[in-house]
Amino acid sequence: MREMMVNSIARYLTLSDTIPQHWENALKKNGQLSVDIIRSIQQWHLEGRSVPDPRDASQDRGREQSKLGFSTVEEGHSMADQIKKEEDTSAGGSQVNGNH
Numbered sequence: 001m002r003e004m005m006v007n008s009i010a011r012y013l014t015l016s017d018t019i020p021q022h023w024e025n026a027l028k029k030n031g032q033l034s035v036d037i038i039r040s041i042q043q044w045h046l047e048g049r050s051v052p053d054p055r056d057a058s059q060d061r062g063r064e065q066s067k068l069g070f071s072t073v074e075e076g077h078s079m080a081d082q083i084k085k086e087e088d089t090s091a092g093g094s095q096v097n098g099n100h
Contacts, residue, residue, distance in 0.1 A: 006033070010040040
């Protein structure tokens with residue numbers, strides 16, 4: 001169960017442009033969780049060319065460049081709110097069936 005949770009969190013944080021405040025706090029307080037997330041990402045066996053190289057300033061990989069080089073931290077949003085927002089966006093705001 002923990003492995004599935006860690007893999008899901010790793011994917012979410014990797015694909016997101018921001019870090020929710022509650023995840024920033026959790027990662028600061030729980031070093032083992034941070035290590036598990038890094039190990040999860042390492043198990044993806046990504047090719048080096050698919051990961052941006054911070055030494056090459058000419059690559060932005062479609063993301064906005066932050067002034068500090070890191071993503072921003074969201075404040076006041078829960079993961080459930082973020083997931084709902086992503087579902088609404090991916091579904092074009094439409095409902096899956098007429099029972100909602």
